[in-house]
Amino acid sequence: MIINVNGLSDTEKLGEQISGKLKGTEIIAFFGGLGMGKTTLTRSIVKNLGSDDDVSSPTFAIVNEYTAKNLMRIYHFDMYRISSWEDLESTGFFDYIDNGIILIEWSENIENALPENTIKISIKPGKSENSRVFEIEGLDI
Ligand SMILES: Nc1ncnc2c1ncn2[C@@H]1O[C@H](COP(=O)(O)OP(=O)(O)OP(=O)(O)O)[C@@H](O)[C@H]1O
Numbered sequence: 001m002i003i004n005v006n007g008l009s010d011t012e013k014l015g016e017q018i019s020g021k022l023k024g025t026e027i028i029a030f031f032g033g034l035g036m037g038k039t040t041l042t043r044s045i046v047k048n049l050g051s052d053d054d055v056s057s058p059t060f061a062i063v064n065e066y067t068a069k070n071l072m073r074i075y076h077f078d079m080y081r082i083s084s085w086e087d088l089e090s091t092g093f094f095d096y097i098d099n100g101i102i103l104i105e106w107s108e109n110i111e112n113a114l115p116e117n118t119i120k121i122s123i124k125p126g127k128s129e130n131s132r133v134f135e136i137e138g139l140d141i
């Protein structure tokens, strides 16, 4: 499914729609370079899952953990610095699977390790500065 957005608030609405479809153990992998809106979309998904936690790219920590109001766990990964299977294992990634919702920035770096049922969202630039083209695979919204 392809979704064209024209500004930040459209991206936030998309996050709201996505969050409404999640049950609690999905893996969502974001693809798309610097400033495409991976953290912006993640922030909206997390907020709309009922969490008041601050959301920022865990570039150094690799994973941030948030809690939604119903005690649903959310794990937010930034794989920018991950370049091998050993790196990935040491983040605990495989232990988080099935224990909460997993949201992954820079999935390009771990694409081979993603389970088959992963929801993939790739973000590309649109025609103007604030436009983006989202391609969503594995989730109907
Ligand atoms: N339609 C849009 N959707 C999302 N972000 C937008 C949009 N239009 C403009 N922006 C701007 O683009 C930037 C997106 O930043 P964000 O941190 O979400 O990107 P990112 O993909 O997580 O980047 P990084 O690779 O550095 O983690 C923000 O400054 C935001 O204001």
Ligand SMILES: [Mg+2]
Residues within 6 Å of the ligand: 038, 039, 040, 057, 105
């Ligand atoms: Mg980011």
